Amino acid sequence: MEQPILNKNGNGNGNYEYEMIIKWFEDVSKKASSVQTQILSNILKQNHGVEYLKKWLGDYNVLEMEPCALESLFTSLVPISSHADFEPFIQRISDGDTHALLTRQPILSCSLIPLLTKTCGHVHICMNENNIHSAYKNYTIYYYYNKVLFMWWWFCSSGTTEGRQKFVPFTQHSAQTTLQIFTLSAAYRSRVYPIREGGRILEFIYGSNCFKTKGNLTVGTATTHCYASEEFKTKNHKTNSLSCSPQEVIFSGDYKQSTYCHLLLGLFYSNQVEFITSAFVYTMVQAFTNFEELWREICNDIKNGTLSSRIKSPKMREAILDIISKCPNTNLGSKLEAYCEELEKVDWFGLVPKLWPNVKYLCSIMTGSMTPYLKKLRHYANGLPLISGDYGSTESWIGVNVDPCLPPEEVTFVVVPTFSYFEFIPLHRNQYEICDDFLEDKAIPLSKVVVGQQYEIVLTTFTGLYRCRLGDVVEVAEFHNGTPKLNFICRRKLILTINIDKNTEKDLQLVVERGSQILNKAKAEVVDFTSYADVTNQPGHYVIYWEVKGEVEDNVFYACCREMDLSFVDHGYVVSRKTNSIGPLELCILERGTFKKILDNFIAKGVALNQFKTPRCTNNHVLLKILDSCTTKRFRSTAYSSN
Numbered sequence: 001m002e003q004p005i006l007n008k009n010g011n012g013n014g015n016y017e018y019e020m021i022i023k024w025f026e027d028v029s030k031k032a033s034s035v036q037t038q039i040l041s042n043i044l045k046q047n048h049g050v051e052y053l054k055k056w057l058g059d060y061n062v063l064e065m066e067p068c069a070l071e072s073l074f075t076s077l078v079p080i081s082s083h084a085d086f087e088p089f090i091q092r093i094s095d096g097d098t099h100a101l102l103t104r105q106p107i108l109s110c111s112l113i114p115l116l117t118k119t120c121g122h123v124h125i126c127m128n129e130n131n132i133h134s135a136y137k138n139y140t141i142y143y144y145y146n147k148v149l150f151m152w153w154w155f156c157s158s159g160t161t162e163g164r165q166k167f168v169p170f171t172q173h174s175a176q177t178t179l180q181i182f183t184l185s186a187a188y189r190s191r192v193y194p195i196r197e198g199g200r201i202l203e204f205i206y207g208s209n210c211f212k213t214k215g216n217l218t219v220g221t222a223t224t225h226c227y228a229s230e231e232f233k234t235k236n237h238k239t240n241s242l243s244c245s246p247q248e249v250i251f252s253g254d255y256k257q258s259t260y261c262h263l264l265l266g267l268f269y270s271n272q273v274e275f276i277t278s279a280f281v282y283t284m285v286q287a288f289t290n291f292e293e294l295w296r297e298i299c300n301d302i303k304n305g306t307l308s309s310r311i312k313s314p315k316m317r318e319a320i321l322d323i324i325s326k327c328p329n330t331n332l333g334s335k336l337e338a339y340c341e342e343l344e345k346v347d348w349f350g351l352v353p354k355l356w357p358n359v360k361y362l363c364s365i366m367t368g369s370m371t372p373y374l375k376k377l378r379h380y381a382n383g384l385p386l387i388s389g390d391y392g393s394t395e396s397w398i399g400v401n402v403d404p405c406l407p408p409e410e411v412t413f414v415v416v417p418t419f420s421y422f423e424f425i426p427l428h429r430n431q432y433e434i435c436d437d438f439l440e441d442k443a444i445p446l447s448k449v450v451v452g453q454q455y456e457i458v459l460t461t462f463t464g465l466y467r468c469r470l471g472d473v474v475e476v477a478e479f480h481n482g483t484p485k486l487n488f489i490c491r492r493k494l495i496l497t498i499n500i501d502k503n504t505e506k507d508l509q510l511v512v513e514r515g516s517q518i519l520n521k522a523k524a525e526v527v528d529f530t531s532y533a534d535v536t537n538q539p540g541h542y543v544i545y546w547e548v549k550g551e552v553e554d555n556v557f558y559a560c561c562r563e564m565d566l567s568f569v570d571h572g573y574v575v576s577r578k579t580n581s582i583g584p585l586e587l588c589i590l591e592r593g594t595f596k597k598i599l600d601n602f603i604a605k606g607v608a609l610n611q612f613k614t615p616r617c618t619n620n621h622v623l624l625k626i627l628d629s630c631t632t633k634r635f636r637s638t639a640y641s642s643n
């Protein structure tokens, strides 16, 4: 498949490169159907004979087959799957099994360093690990035939079914598609909001800590691997802009210190900043909110060329002081201080344009579960354009926002047909809408989707997932040439989510079990329960409603509440709790008979008794009204309170 021509050096010919990538995208989107058939053929031929596929495709000679015939064979023989189907294979790979299980890339060595590998086609020269900066050690190099590819594994923050984290393979292909989508969306943005070449980007981005599996593979979040990749650095060239923060800030491992330094450098370079970005918008909002407390110290550091003692990381201190101590800027520091005094009086309304006068827009994922943060962002942005970021997942990038002018509430994503092979399961709403699930039809290819219909996306990727459900519900808004434009609707089986946290019904059940064990010791029991992700106030928090049989002291409920808060093991939840972007869990005790009242309510609406299931999570306001009016006591968790 022809790939867009991306100039590796990106030295100043951005407009030409942008036009080239848009032209490439227009071409592939016009022939999306045949491109998809070819992509599937490429994936299957590249990974022919791997153990997972052999099970379904048997001895068919995939290498000799025409793409169309292969597509029919694949969709008729390989079943629709979910992550659980790949887990045993991924477990074996992470334990060190080097057979071709999901991809044909045998693992012969690991823990070498890409920073010192020179990319030339697929050939890399590897050097000694001891010479490397620690930030770049988070790689695993795989040998593919006689070529070296580097491959990382990330754990998927969304993947906590039954309390376990999902591992999803990440290869050089993943890093390349990341570069492609960054460049493509920058190209569309630059048509509407051109930025000054050589300007800076203030990026609120954070790498996380990585760990090794038994088989010595490196595991970390998707974003961590992206930020450390060569492709990420190339991205800055391609978008003709420089980050304000060096890698030492992104990888400090302490989000509070990193945020301080992002803000400090963002203001140090304030006149050069062309746009502000973060992966998900809640991080950006959180950074500005922190600034309300930090501004005096930051301005002081700018004036004196010093660094606050709150920054402990020696590497980060060294990197920052190297930048700011050389040119203390009393004028800038005093000017910013005066602006902040004014801003404080107006509750920080218009903070962004006041402090960053040349910023053209703010760009971040603002759709789906990020929508509640828009109100606060608009307060800070005072009319600056908000551009919603692209649509992707750990498994694969999916769609690009080609209409940067649209407000986040109206944004759609055009599926990029070269990223993966996409299928769509038509979904139909359950008649009574009492539970979150849908009725399904047979999966159809990308070219057959219908405008106005909702679907679950199914992915076949270059990294070894075959017909794997993504779990997202999308609606086809229209077509862009031959490829659909999707509206993100919701996570399908996800019930509790506030920002990056994702918990399923099963996760909630396990958490409630843990809490009720404490209750049981006090000779009481949970009769029934439900939950609610309350985002009416910032930070949002989870509310769990319990109907309880038996009498217990309040201190027992406090203990249950704390235990449940700590029992959500989803990485996104834990990180958000630690950073207080999700508030303490609330436990509401209901009067006896509340769930009966709820049942009566549904039955009155025509639901058959044997069809009724207590909704485990709700945002139905009739239900919430019943729950709130029946709440007799409320408890807030004290877990994570030292943060």
Ligand code: AMP
Binding pocket: 156, 157, 158, 159, 222, 365, 366, 367, 368, 369, 389, 390, 391, 392, 393, 394, 395, 470, 472, 488, 490, 491
């Ligand atoms: P993860 O795999 O943890 O990176 O999470 C990926 C999930 O985040 C997707 O499956 C979506 O549910 C959600 N997501 C990603 N991009 C967007 C977007 N632009 N709008 C709404 N939700 C998104």
